Amino acid sequence: MSTVQIEVTNESKTLSDAQVQAVVPALQTQVSRDFAPVWGIDAQLSFVASNALSDSTWWLVILDDSDQAGALGYHDMTANYLPIGKVFAATDRTYKQQWTVTASHELLEMLGDPEINLVVFDQPNAGTGTLYALEVCDACEADNYAYAIDGTQVSDFVHPAWFQPSRTAGDAQFDHGGQIKNPLELLPGGYIGVFNVSAGTGWSQQTQNATADYVNRPRVGSRRERRRTPRDQWLPSKRRP
Numbered sequence: 001m002s003t004v005q006i007e008v009t010n011e012s013k014t015l016s017d018a019q020v021q022a023v024v025p026a027l028q029t030q031v032s033r034d035f036a037p038v039w040g041i042d043a044q045l046s047f048v049a050s051n052a053l054s055d056s057t058w059w060l061v062i063l064d065d066s067d068q069a070g071a072l073g074y075h076d077m078t079a080n081y082l083p084i085g086k087v088f089a090a091t092d093r094t095y096k097q098q099w100t101v102t103a104s105h106e107l108l109e110m111l112g113d114p115e116i117n118l119v120v121f122d123q124p125n126a127g128t129g130t131l132y133a134l135e136v137c138d139a140c141e142a143d144n145y146a147y148a149i150d151g152t153q154v155s156d157f158v159h160p161a162w163f164q165p166s167r168t169a170g171d172a173q174f175d176h177g178g179q180i181k182n183p184l185e186l187l188p189g190g191y192i193g194v195f196n197v198s199a200g201t202g203w204s205q206q207t208q209n210a211t212a213d214y215v216n217r218p219r220v221g222s223r224r225e226r227r228r229t230p231r232d233q234w235l236p237s238k239r240r241p
Contacts (some may be wrong), residue, residue, distance in 0.1 A: 001036060002045040004111065006058045009050045013064055014089045015099070020062050021047040023100050026152035027107055034176055038159050039136070041111050058083045058114075060107055062099070064090035081113040091136055101146045104154035105137040112136040119195070120163040122184075132163060132184070133193035133203075140175050142189030 008022040008027070028045045028147035036042035045060075053059055059078060063086055078084045085106035089099040102196045112118075140156040147154060156179065161172035165183045174180040179187060186192060186208045 002041045004041065004058055005056075006043045006045050006107070006110075007048045007053055008045055008060045008062075009048055009053055010062045011050050011064075012089045014063045014093060015062060017049070023152050025105065026100070026149040027104060027155060029149050030104060031107065031111070035108055035157065038176075039112060040175060043111060043177070044109075055080050055188060056082075058085075058102065060085040060087070060089050060109065062089055062103065064088060068229055077115075083110045098137075098143055098146070098153050100152050101143050101155050103142055108155065108157050121197075121229050122163075122165055124165070127198065129197045131195035131196075131197060132209075134163070135224055138192050139185070139190040140180060140187045141191075141232055142187065144189075145177060155215045159232065168217070175241045 008020065008024050008189040010017050011150075012020075024045050024047050027051045028043075031043050031045070045234055048054075050127055059082075061084060062115065065088060076084050076086065085103075087103045087106055090104045092102055096203075099184075113134045113136075119131040120134055121129060121131055123129040137155045139158050139162065143153070145156040147156065156175055158175045159173050159182065161167045162174045162183055162185075164172070167174075167183050169181050172183075174183065174185065184192075186206065191205050191207045193203055195203050
C-alpha cells in the first residue's frame, strides 16, 4: 500500500497552532483506519511550522480567507508540482461550517486524486457516456453527514462502489457513513463534476436536483481549471491566497 508524507501547517490567524496540531491525530486515524483500507492509499501526517515545510512533501495548509468565491477549501499544486490542500478557516466560520470537516475533505480528495485528473467513465449504451470526476467527498460533503473521531468532526467519503452503476445496496457500501443507498447518488448539498461525452459540452456540475454548466471561467490554478487545461499549461499554486 502506498504511503504519502503530508505536512500540516497553520497560516491562519483564526486558529492557533495548538488548535490545528490537536486535530492532526484524528485526521491520521481517518486516513489510516477508514480511508486506506477502502482506497488503497495511506499517509503519514505531521504538524510543522509554516517556515519549516519541506519541498519534498505534500502539504495541508490552514489559511483564513478564501481566494475563490464559494470555496471553503480545495487542493492544488505546490511550486514543486506536489499536491497542496488549502483550508479556509475564517471562511468556514463565516458560513457556519466546521473547518475540520473541510480539512478532512481536502485531505482525502488530495489522496484520492492528487493530480486532479482522474475520472470514471460510465457508458450505459453504445451511443452515450458520462465522465465522473473522481472526487471522493463531494457527493456527501455537507457537515451534517460528517462523523466524529475523538471529538473531531471529519468528512464522510464515498467508496469505490459509488462509481459503479451496476452495484446494489445489497452487495456494496457506497459511503463510509452508510448514508448513500445507490451508485452515483448525491446527498442534499452534494455535487459531482460530470462531462457528457455525447453532448460534447464540456464539464458541468451535477447536484441532487440539476446539472449546471460552469458559466464563469475557473480561477487559474483551481481544480476545475486543471481539469480543463492541458498539463503543459498548468501554473503552480501560490501557497498564500
